Amino acid sequence: EPEVTQTPSHQVTQMGQEVILRCVPISNHLYFYWYRQILGQKVEFLVSFYNNEISEKSEIFDDQFSVERPDGSNFTLKIRSTKLEDSAMYFCASSALASAGELFFGEGSRLTVL
């Protein structure tokens, strides 16, 4: 069964460092998403991406964040200068359709900022 894969599963970084989280969506999907879940809290929408551009982003997704699909298979989330409050589980998801479609989630990347 096709699945969304994310790497790394856990990353520890120092405050102020750049972090790149990687995702390989399901191959025939067209819509890609990043979500964040701070420990014990709700799953928060960060950004959606379609046709090689951001289609929607939340207020959390400020200038420190960026996404790209560099090679047609990977979908990356970059945090330029990490802050303590960026510590969270980051989930990548993909869908064959927009909001009407089922989101398929990866297992998540846990980011710990020290």
Added chain:
Amino acid sequence: AQSVTQPDIHITVSEGASLELRCNYSYGATPYLFWYVQSPGQGLQLLLKYFSGDTLVQGIKGFEAEFKRSQSSFNLRKPSVHWSDAAEYFCAVGIYDKVIFGPGTSLSVIP
């Protein structure tokens, strides 16, 4: 603004008992509606979804949900809970190019 509320932060039920998890949404039109489950340390798995048509939808693992337009609700039900159903349950709505999640309900199951 669009929002999803799940009034119950934590619910405890006995194994074999029935379950209902509540979800309400605030949106100008009827959104697409979903229930996801998250086991500890895991990603999110879709239980069921409502797009249109029959307001009672069946999902995986014996779950069902009923859409009630008049109450802006999409409550999740299961007639007989199993110990393996202990998890976090998220109601979600699909609006344009994003899916918004509710705060979640944590389900504990007593043997």
